[in-house]
Amino acid sequence: MSRLARPVSIVLAVLLVLLSAAACSKKSDDNKPSDSSTTPSTTQNGNNASNSGTGTETEGGADGEWKPQSDLSKKVKFSYASVQAIEGYDYTKGDPLAQYYSEKFNYEMDVAALNWDNWNERMRIWINSGDMPDVAVYNYIHADAAAFVEQGLIKRLPDDWKQRWPNLAAVYERTTLGPQMEKVFGGTYFLPRARFMDNLPGDPLPNHPSVFIRKDWAEAVGFPVKSAYTVSEIMEFARLVKDKDPGNVGDKLIPIAENTNHAVDLFVARNSTYWNSFYKDKDGQYKWGGASEDTLRGLKLFSEAYRSGLLAQDFYTVKNEEHGAYFNVQGIAGATFFQAPTSNLQPYYNDFKNNLGIDPYENIILATVLGEDGNYHQVDLINYWGTIIFSPDIKDEVFERYMDILDYNATREGYIITNMGLKDVDWTYDDSGNIVSLYDEEKEGKPLAGTTGKYPSWGYLLGSIILFDDFAFDNPNTDERLRELSKKVYRERTEIATPETFTAIDWDYYTYDSPSKRRAEIDYYTEYANLITQSGDIEENWRKWVDSKMPLIQPVLDELNEKFGG
Structure with a gap:
């Protein structure tokens, strides 16, 4: 018995976006998946500048409509730990993208850079010793997670968090893991980062x-x-x-x-x-x-x-x-x-x-x-990779500020920025509202992301809650041949099974x-x-x-x- 992925046209995707904006309480489960880790995409823009992306849009999809839940006039400082970080890099003001986020949300962030070899063990040690950073990306392992919850070693989110941060809540529902673990633990302790939001390539997920x-x-x-x-x-x-x-x-x-x-x-x-x-x-x-x-x-x-x-x-x-x-x-x-x-x-x-x-x-x-x-x-695979967790000792104003960042990046405009850089610098909208890339990697001589790129801070360090996998199927900075090849590969995995x-x-x-x-x-x-x-x-x-x-x-x-x- 084959499982066929359900294709969704771009027109339907746009309609879904508009419906979502009009009905903010509607959960993302109502969005139908279309044909469609972990590292940031770079560009090959010369041949693709006219291609458009769609992106996700929940309540407050445009920057001007989005409202924070914390007082952004008050500066906060917090510590953060994640794999994929660059050791010693300034994630507050090291490049224009980092500066955009730190100024928009008025924070200073101290980042502990983990690597693939020490990620799990280092987090386990920090959490068990009661010495974890304010915010961390945790590689979810259920046995450990259950022990952390039992012992009160990570923060339980307030019961009203979904009402306060509805865009984030929509992504949370889409991950499957989040709601399932909420049932198990009787509350929310983990915020899974969704691999796919609009472009889920199959169920089960390849x-x-x-x-x-x-x-x-x-x-x-x-x-x-x-x-x-x-x-x-x-x-x-x-x-x-x-x-x-x-x-x-x-x-x-x-x-x-x-x-x-x-x-x-x-x-x-x-x-x-x-x-x-x-x-x-x-x-x-x-x-x-x-x-x-x-x-x-x-x-x-x-x-x-x-x-x-x-x-x-x-x-x-x-x-x-x-x-x-x-x-x-x-x-x-x-x-x-x-x-x-x-x-x-x-x-x-x-x-x-x-x-x-x-x-x-x-x-x-x-x-x-x-x-x-x-x-x-x-x-x-389950529709997530890495979960956001908070220290049980995190200050309320710091917790609320980071939840604001996550919620903003779940809006359409925030989601595009995390994937394409700064608006009107690296990308813009055309007269029809489609996304057009302004960045030409060949002309610039470097990619948008990575240690040698325009924005070394790019990655999951600036509050991404939807991973790059989803937007990559629509990203005009990704060669259309690769986008089509990926859709074919994922689709066939649901069929040859x-x-x-x-x-x-x-x-x-x-x-x-x-x-x-x-x-x-x-x-x-x-x-x-x-x-x-x-x-x-x-x-x-x-x-x-x-x-x-x-x-x-x-x-x-x-x-x-x-x-x-x-």
Whole structure:
């Protein structure tokens, strides 16, 4: 059974915007999703200046209509922590965009820059020690979150917050996670940031990572060009590249470039829907995905790729997402399974062109990865990434000020600014009310965002509550070819799947918490990577590993089946 994304025309999107502005109490669930992480998009504006974006608009969509709930004449100072920040950068006045926000909302912000490796642990330490910043972006982990709430370690939002900040409330409702956790905890403690608001590409929601394949190399070795490949097909491409070296890379050649997380996602997760969780089987009983035959199938392919040299022998030492650079900067990789949200494709393609000197649109295949059964595998991503939390000791005036920032950025104009820069400087409206870009990256010689961009502060540090993923499908600074390609990729993932391989969230399991479940939290990425790099037979190693974990796993299975099974 296929799930088809529901396309929405731009005309309908505009009508929805107007209806939303006219009926401020109407929740965003009424907006119908259209065809449509994590990093800010940059520009390739020369060919796209006439394209328009839509954006979201709830109550008070225009800047002049929006009203703050705090006294903006009173300056506030607050501390903030998030991944993706630049260490030591001045997020108050470091560039015109940062200055725009700090002056508009009259604040000084002290930012603690976290990285992908220390994000979870650093936040856990700060929160448990009662020393967290005023505001933080928290990578939601339910077991930890439940403990934080139980112990009063994070702020509970006032009961009337949705009435005071209605634009933010509309985004909150759209995330699904927010309302679900509100039921569990009896109040609001977490404000999830929505991946999609107007352009939800499917339900369940597909994830971003895709395989990038050198199209010119594929053609050189006689490998077919398609929009989706099984894992074994990608391995066959890698074998051909390894044997024939069509790019004349020599000893530096990496047939498939990955780091630990993406390697596990490629080989294991694309074959096993529940590779890192528990699930209710057809018999009504809960099982552990780590012990499933689908997981073993993925591990066998993973082991084969490693032992045959299709993966770099030190792939597990690659940090963060550096493996993507082997493909688009160094040009020594035949393929890479990598993050590919629309909002990040433009800079990735630009880097490919600038570093390798060849046209990315003619030399990259961007495709979906399927399991060996020919289906796309995933559990619903849930429409959020990262949650805003507040210290229980935050001053009321600081809390209200940051809620104002979030609410403003949920209006249409605030939403556009967070995606395109300053109005009448980087973008404007045409006579029809469409968004027109004024920024030409090629002419300026730098992107809008990033450490070398016009606005280094750009990102999620200035109060974004809707992530760049949503607007990227309408952003005139993103090449239309990439926008259309992304829509196709996301749509196909909902179609090349069954309800059993691409599943909805089991909220009973997701929100279940117990000491046993907390003890059974496993770093699956590291464990699976360790399994396939061990000597010996992979199946035998896996069975021993499953047996070793059962003392942790069985109590959770017993609890789940007693409470929800049958």
